[in-house]
Amino acid sequence: MAGLHNNMTTLTPPRWLLAELTYACPLQCPYCSNPVDYAHYKTELSTDDWKRVLTQARQMGAVQLGLSGGEPLTRQDLPELVQHARALGYYSNLITSGYGMTEAKIIELKAAGLDHIQVSIQASNQQLNDHIAGTESFVHKKQVAHWVKQHGYPMVLCVVLHRDNIGQMADILAMAEELGADYLELANTQYYGWAHLNRDLLLPTKAQFEQAEAIAQAYKEKVAGKMKIYYVVPDFYEDRPKACMNGWGSTFLTIAPDGTALPCHSARQLPGLDCPNVNDYSIAEIWNDSKAFNFFRGDDWMKEPCRSCDEKAKDFGGCRCQAYLLTGDLYATDPVCSKSTQRGVIRQAIESAQQCVGSGTEKPLVFRNNKNSKALSSPI
Amino acid sequence: MSLNPDQPIKFSPTHRLQWEEAQQKFVILYPEGLVELNQSSAEILKCCDGTLALAQIIATLEEKFATRGLADDITAFLEVALHNGWIAQ
Numbered sequence: 001m002a003g004l005h006n007n008m009t010t011l012t013p014p015r016w017l018l019a020e021l022t023y024a025c026p027l028q029c030p031y032c033s034n035p036v037d038y039a040h041y042k043t044e045l046s047t048d049d050w051k052r053v054l055t056q057a058r059q060m061g062a063v064q065l066g067l068s069g070g071e072p073l074t075r076q077d078l079p080e081l082v083q084h085a086r087a088l089g090y091y092s093n094l095i096t097s098g099y100g101m102t103e104a105k106i107i108e109l110k111a112a113g114l115d116h117i118q119v120s121i122q123a124s125n126q127q128l129n130d131h132i133a134g135t136e137s138f139v140h141k142k143q144v145a146h147w148v149k150q151h152g153y154p155m156v157l158c159v160v161l162h163r164d165n166i167g168q169m170a171d172i173l174a175m176a177e178e179l180g181a182d183y184l185e186l187a188n189t190q191y192y193g194w195a196h197l198n199r200d201l202l203l204p205t206k207a208q209f210e211q212a213e214a215i216a217q218a219y220k221e222k223v224a225g226k227m228k229i230y231y232v233v234p235d236f237y238e239d240r241p242k243a244c245m246n247g248w249g250s251t252f253l254t255i256a257p258d259g260t261a262l263p264c265h266s267a268r269q270l271p272g273l274d275c276p277n278v279n280d281y282s283i284a285e286i287w288n289d290s291k292a293f294n295f296f297r298g299d300d301w302m303k304e305p306c307r308s309c310d311e312k313a314k315d316f317g318g319c320r321c322q323a324y325l326l327t328g329d330l331y332a333t334d335p336v337c338s339k340s341t342q343r344g345v346i347r348q349a350i351e352s353a354q355q356c357v358g359s360g361t362e363k364p365l366v367f368r369n370n371k372n373s374k375a376l377s378s379p380i
Numbered sequence: 381m382s383l384n385p386d387q388p389i390k391f392s393p394t395h396r397l398q399w400e401e402a403q404q405k406f407v408i409l410y411p412e413g414l415v416e417l418n419q420s421s422a423e424i425l426k427c428c429d430g431t432l433a434l435a436q437i438i439a440t441l442e443e444k445f446a447t448r449g450l451a452d453d454i455t456a457f458l459e460v461a462l463h464n465g466w467i468a469q
């Protein structure tokens with residue numbers, strides 16, 4: 001029966017397009033989701049290439065558009081791309097650190113048709129924010145948040161949580177309310193890319209998690225109707241994994257700065273996918289026919305215990321990048337799952353981070369910048 | 381928070397109501413989200429233009445579809461819409 005169902009896995013169109021316009025970024029967050037070897041990818045799509053990608057993806061049904069990076073504001077053609085996206089009927093979201101944003105730019109982008117702006121803040125106080133961002137930026141970020149509100153955009157504030165700032169939960173919530181955020185995204189760090197490198201220093205303890213979550217949940221009720229809180233759970237402390245990308249190749253399409261099409265933004269690190277490039281294929285060819293987008297579609301690829309698990313339609317066996325990063329096997333059950341025989345690697349990661357706390361043997365955080373990227377990876 | 385029957389109802393300025401050709405459906409778009417609407421929900425929301433109050437919306441739709449007795453369904457849906465932030469007064 002399961003086999004029959006597999007073969008009939010229907011192809012759904014992309015709904016969300018994440019356009020990573022550039023890897024350039026003035027900030028240096030040590031949990032950045034860009035690939036560790038990003039500095040080796042120097043080419044960027046041209047304005048016309050991006051317009052073609054937007055047009056083709058929209059024709060297939062994509063409607064939510066994330067303009068991200070790196071820092072998308074470093075692209076001079078941003079207003080032009082926003083205008084093109086608006087004309088096509090996208091609902092477009094600028095995902096920015098706020099660095100380099102001016103009030104004039106906010107007005108220009110609004111006129112071009114930008115729908116909302118998501119500003120990231122690293123902490124609730126200047127010292128920690130500027131330390132984590134690797135750049136002095138706190139005061140300006142708050143100013144940007146005010147402008148966003150003032151010019152009538154829905155304002156989404158995003159705070160990535162880790163060991164150093166999770167204890168500030170109450171202050172972070174108060175800051176978001178004071179800034180008038182319509183949405184607050186509290187995203188526990190996901191340990192890929194740079195965050196994987198820095199895991200011992202970033203992973204909070206279970207007690208920290210639970211305390212922070214309780215504070216956030218209570219606040220949710222307090223601000224109901226005013227501010228929506230999205231809480232992205234830390235899956236290391238869960239016993240079921242995340243539903244990877246709502247199903248591989250089912251909903252999400254990411255285009256990297258050089259035009260590589262990715263089924264998820266971390267997929268670049270998975271071996272053997274041969275991710276296609278928009279310079280060589282149309283979005284329809286990429287979505288429907290490419291090896292990469294068909295790799296984990298359906299459940300034929302699964303191993304036990306996922307294969308015969310009655311929850312496989314719910315979480316799709318978890319995150320492929322996490323399975324590969326932590327077990328070396330991209331077909332393995334996500335080790336976060338309590339049914340995985342390799343759950344031990346998660347326990348070890350938690351213990352290792354624990355031992356690191358206040359041991360005096362802490363290595364410093366590895367910040368995301370060109371120098372570290374080049375030192376940590378060999379040319380492609 | 382509940383509907384005030386005397387106040388006109390408008391669609392939220394921070395959400396967007398849009399016809400999606402690929403899905404042949406109206407959708408509501410907002411930060412990080414998308415809701416697909418069935419035909420009757422879409423018809424109700426299209427009436428939320430900032431000039432009509434509850435009774436007028438009901439009258440408009442009953443006339444448009446040449447029917448009676450829509451009041452309860454429309455009111456219930458608009459309460460949900462208000463709660464979700466899709467409409468405002």
Ligand code: SF4
Pocket residue numbers: 025026027028029031032033034069070071097368
């Ligand atoms: S996570 Fe930080 S370093 Fe990475 S792109 Fe965003 S702002 Fe830049």
Ligand code: SF4
Pocket residue numbers: 240241305306307309310311312313315316317318333334337338339340
């Ligand atoms: S065994 Fe696989 S499919 Fe079942 S719950 Fe765990 S990860 Fe999900």
